[in-house]
Amino acid sequence: MSKQEQIRTMDRVNATLKQRYGRERRFRRFGFFAVLLGLTFVGLMFLSIISKGYSAFQQTRILMDIEFTESIIDPAGEREYAVLSSANYAGLIKQSLRALYPEVKGRKEKRELYAIVSNGAPLVLREKVLADPALIGTRTQLWLPADDDIDMLIKGHIDRTVPESERRIKDNVVAWIEKLEADQKIEKFFNLTFLTGGDSREPELAGIGGAVMGSLYTLIITLLLSFPMGVAAAVYLEEFAPRNRWTDLVEVNINNLAAVPSIVFGLLGLAVFINFFGLPRSAPLVGGMVLTLMTLPTIIIASRAALKAVPPSIREAALGVGASKMQAVFHHVLPLSMPGMLTGTIIGMAQALGETAPLLMIGMVAFIVDIPGGAMDPATVLPVQIFLWADSPERAFMEKTSAAIMVLLGFLIVMNVLAVILRKRFERRW
């Protein structure tokens, strides 16, 4: 009887065995494809961003013969700062262009000719002369930035083969550029301005330096405020607070806050920090405070999880040898849970770095040219800069947008890798 039953069970197992193996294989395949699909999309995104953005790290410049004519810069010959500072440096460039293309006549054509050099070029000359007034009266060759349209032409984003009427750059200008190319007077250089400069409406002068500094100040404020507060809150709730209805309520609210859309924190920041406390608009200080509200729940939840992961035996051992509750927590539990807390903090910071919506309300979505020098100066942040550039009509801002995304992704990857390393190296498992 029993033997018969056993065989019958085996039969039943054998009968469905093939089917069950099949199910497992299918499940694995689904999982594998899901991961593959995700990776493909990530790969596509990186490919599209990098293929569009890499060219922004180079900038076209034109080699020009500049004669620092004294009669144009400083006719009085006094070398006074005010005179040198406001001299007509654009005139020097125009003079050089006219010498290069003597055949250009007529007002309209001359305007087109002057437009091949960037509006920022006179400033380069100005700085050179202010740094060394002895240059006046001499002649030198300088690489000056080209206009963004010329830059697009050199990089191939403007197609020379399409009919003239459909091109932003007309045939006569293309002919001038081709002459420069033949003389090897037009080259692409590494674009340092993009990394160090502030925002500009001229794509060839625009940089992410201001936005990076703004992001840095904002994140420092966020870190200074949210890390100690988050850890303190987590330690109190996990180690000291009594378990009652009130702490339950607090816990529910913290979990709720983690899911509140970030724009709500922006509105709160506008109402409280700006309208009530009278803090200035567009300042990284306010931005950091708003982002603190946003990252606090993340840090508290991660820190509590890290505290929970420390086995009770550690606490009991400390208490057993006579440590006070506070000593047990600060000498033993907190150091052991720190890697987990830091990981949570870094992930919260990475989130804060990519945030734009709450900053919209507090005036950090703004055109700011000057690089902020502190947490009180008006500033913008990296993702906002990307948003503003993506909305600009000039063709050349497209590559700047992608390049700025590359920089932002770079920062995010570094932060997340740091979180993984911290976890791998310091986290202990019991």
Added chain:
Amino acid sequence: MIKNRIVLAAALTAAAVSTVNAASRDYISVVGSSTVYPFATVVAENFGKTSAFKTPKIESTGSGGGFKLFCAGVGVEHPDITNASRRIKSSEVEKCASNGVTDVVEVKIGYDGIVMANAKSAEQMNLTRRDVFLALAKQVPNPKGGEALVDNPYKTWKEVNSALPDMAIEVLGPPPTSGTRDAFVELAMEGGCKSFDFIKAMKKKDKKAYKGICHTIREDGAFIEAGENDNLIVQKLESNPKAVGIFGFSFLDQNSDKVQGSLVDGIAPTFDAIADGSYPVSRPLYFYVKKAHVGKIPGIQEYLAEFTSDKSWGEEGYLVDKGMIPMPNQERNQFAADVKGLNVLKLTK
């Protein structure tokens, strides 16, 4: 806890420092329209580079949002200037006045054309404003005749006007929050709407119903709200030659190799046609200055002088290079004089 106390102390000191800082501001604060933003920023940048003053800070908040901030009061924590792609409304003037912002200088800076465009690979459209209204309104006069209104039955451009291509109506345009949408509805749709006499007659009797008919865009999928980003619309047009997009002239100007502007009432959206007023869909751009701040915040007068100088808003100025359509000479001189004398806006209703 000690840490908590330190944080609190730090926050308080920061707040104290900031109130001191906020008491004086050494840069101009500008808010307002995202349409004026690309022009105002160029002026601000040039101003910052060529003068001893700091570069003004310009926020892109939209015209309505700009007025809200601007009218919130007088004092350094409030902006000095707001940009607008429409004129200030009487309700906004009242709001300003109730908050103590009584003297406001109005400056018209130029025009912006709104274009309808499609991909170069498709046929150029030759539309009338009536076609635009019939293709995009939610309710249109019954095609069979009579004065009854029916839900828009048109599916293709050919049905609207037999001279147009046999192509499904698919229009990408800005969302209702956008000033471009307001202006498009007012200039193009209402312009076509008025061409029906019985609707025009309604304007006097029942203005609300008239506006309801003329200003409501269909919601059955033929009009697609494509977000505020005009670059996105241009990209979508390029990949979908059957679609028509609505956006500002400067984007057409920058992307003339990818898209072509549709003729409206037989006029192509060119720089000259918009400047002389023959292209029907163009709107004026403004900015408003708080007179009480002039002299308090350094550089406002100089910024105004830069904005109203010939090298910026003149016929060959740098704003024109960025796609703004300048005003005629006489109008420019008039506004420049107003700015110089800081003549305060008097709203005539």
